Amino acid sequence: MRATDESQAEAVESETDFSTVRRVAGAALAGIGGLAVAGEGRVNGQLGAQLGDGVAAALFTFGSGLLLLVAAVAALPAGRRGAARLRAELRGGRLRWWQCLGGVCGAFLVTSQGVTIALLGVAVFTVAVVAGQVVSSLVVDRAGVGPAGRQPLTGPRVAGAALAVVAVGVAVSGDFGRPSVLWLAVLPALAGVAVGWQQAVNGLVRRAAGNTTVAAMVNFAVGFGALLLVFGVDVLLRGTPAAPPGQWWLYTAGCLAIVAIGTSVGAVRLIGVLMVGLCSVSGQLVGSLLLDLFAPTAGHRLGPSSLIGTGLTLVAVGVAAVRTRRADRTHALR
Numbered sequence: 001m002r003a004t005d006e007s008q009a010e011a012v013e014s015e016t017d018f019s020t021v022r023r024v025a026g027a028a029l030a031g032i033g034g035l036a037v038a039g040e041g042r043v044n045g046q047l048g049a050q051l052g053d054g055v056a057a058a059l060f061t062f063g064s065g066l067l068l069l070v071a072a073v074a075a076l077p078a079g080r081r082g083a084a085r086l087r088a089e090l091r092g093g094r095l096r097w098w099q100c101l102g103g104v105c106g107a108f109l110v111t112s113q114g115v116t117i118a119l120l121g122v123a124v125f126t127v128a129v130v131a132g133q134v135v136s137s138l139v140v141d142r143a144g145v146g147p148a149g150r151q152p153l154t155g156p157r158v159a160g161a162a163l164a165v166v167a168v169g170v171a172v173s174g175d176f177g178r179p180s181v182l183w184l185a186v187l188p189a190l191a192g193v194a195v196g197w198q199q200a201v202n203g204l205v206r207r208a209a210g211n212t213t214v215a216a217m218v219n220f221a222v223g224f225g226a227l228l229l230v231f232g233v234d235v236l237l238r239g240t241p242a243a244p245p246g247q248w249w250l251y252t253a254g255c256l257a258i259v260a261i262g263t264s265v266g267a268v269r270l271i272g273v274l275m276v277g278l279c280s281v282s283g284q285l286v287g288s289l290l291l292d293l294f295a296p297t298a299g300h301r302l303g304p305s306s307l308i309g310t311g312l313t314l315v316a317v318g319v320a321a322v323r324t325r326r327a328d329r330t331h332a333l334r
Contacts (some may be wrong), residue, residue: 023321026270027279033263034283040256041284042291047250053241055227055234057253058110062103062224064254065261069217082211086218089208100205103223105198109191111230116184123172128185130168130281132192134161137199137274146200147207147269157274160320164278167316171285171309199276202261203268216261278317285310 044061048054073079089095109129117125138161144150151157198219206215260280268276289310292302 022270023275026267027275027317027321029263029267030271030276030279031283031286033260033267034280034285035287036256036259036263036283037280038284038287038291040253040260042295042297043250043253043256047245047253050245050250051241053234053238054114055110055231056241058107058114059224059227059231060251061253061257062106062220062227064251065257066217066220066224066254068254068258069213069220072213073211073217076213078211079213082209082214085211086205086209086214095204095208099201100218101222102198102202102205103219103221104226105191105194106219106223107226107230108194109188110227112187112191114234116187120182120184120188121176123169123174123176124182124185125188126172127165127169128188129192129195131165132189133195133277133281134164134192134274136193136196137161137272137277140196140200140273145197145204146273147203148272151272151274156322157320160278160316160318160322161274163316163319164281164313167309167312168281168285169309170312171306173305173309174303196273196277199264199268199273202265203273206265207269212262212265215265216258219261219265220257275317275320278313278320282310282313282317285313 040061044054044057047060048057051057073083086095090097090100113125120128138153138157140146141148141151141157142153202215202219205218206212209215209218264276264280267279271279285306289302289306292306296302
């Protein structure tokens with residue numbers, strides 16, 4: 001009897017250790033994705049400024065990323081198998097067609113940025129997006145929409161999510177102005193809600209395909225199609241963008257976007273939507289700090305509020321992860 005108890009205890013300990021490794025790996029992936037998002041945002045912003053059209057810059061990012069992913073899927077046997085598996089899952093009804101529409105959320109985020117950021121300012125826009133994203137992530141996790149399954153709605157998870165919103169507000173507090181139409185913050189908040197859902201359904205596509213590259217390709221294809229429609233309206237209203245600039249690095253956002261989406265797709269099945277969002281925001285703030293330190297832009301200085309906000313975001317990740325560790329132990333004991 002004692003030997004059996006010892007064997008069960010060893011099994012529980014082994015499963016808990018494996019679960020810890022999964023959480024650390026998922027958090028690291030999401031953090032790397034956040035770093036890529038920071039770089040992508042800087043490059044996209046510069047390209048949009050040169051073109052005089054942020055939608056055109058986003059369209060190029062999605063288009064170039066899509067071309068790279070299509071080439072990778074076509075060239076790699078694992079990619080071709082994943083695409084065939086995805087088609088079979090769709091035909092069999094095990095994956096719904098609407099679960100492949102995560103890319104629309106990315107297009108919506110970019111569009112809301114172009115429509116509202118000039119009036120709201122970067123700070124209000126950022127806080128609204130993060131607030132919408134963490135609320136959506138809590139709901140999506142609780143409903144079990146993502147591949148990680150149903151996640152409990154606990155005090156630490158809610159506290160971590162709330163602290164993350166406050167932390168981002170602190171980090172960008174130096175950029176707060178006096179927005180003339182604060183009600184427009186509803187649009188980026190809805191975009192943040194959409195991002196939470198996007199991470200969940202992209203994870204489902206990845207599970208169905210058994211391949212991260214295929215899932216990222218679907219996201220980029222849908223997002224490119226949606227942005228193409230937005231760009232058409234943009235051209236009708238504002239005219240064509242300026243001539244493309246000559247700096248090569250302004251065309252690297254597609255590669256960075258692939259890293260951002262790919263890591264999110266891989267991480268969401270390991271740690272759930274909320275933790276992916278929090279770790280990604282942390283990576284994004286750290287990446288922004290590094291960019292401001294080593295490649296600052298005119299008119300933007302690295303201040304104490306950015307450092308404090310980034311530190312608080314990392315604390316928020318730890319707070320939100322507390323209950324997850326206990327839940328894993330309970331699950332292991334069962």
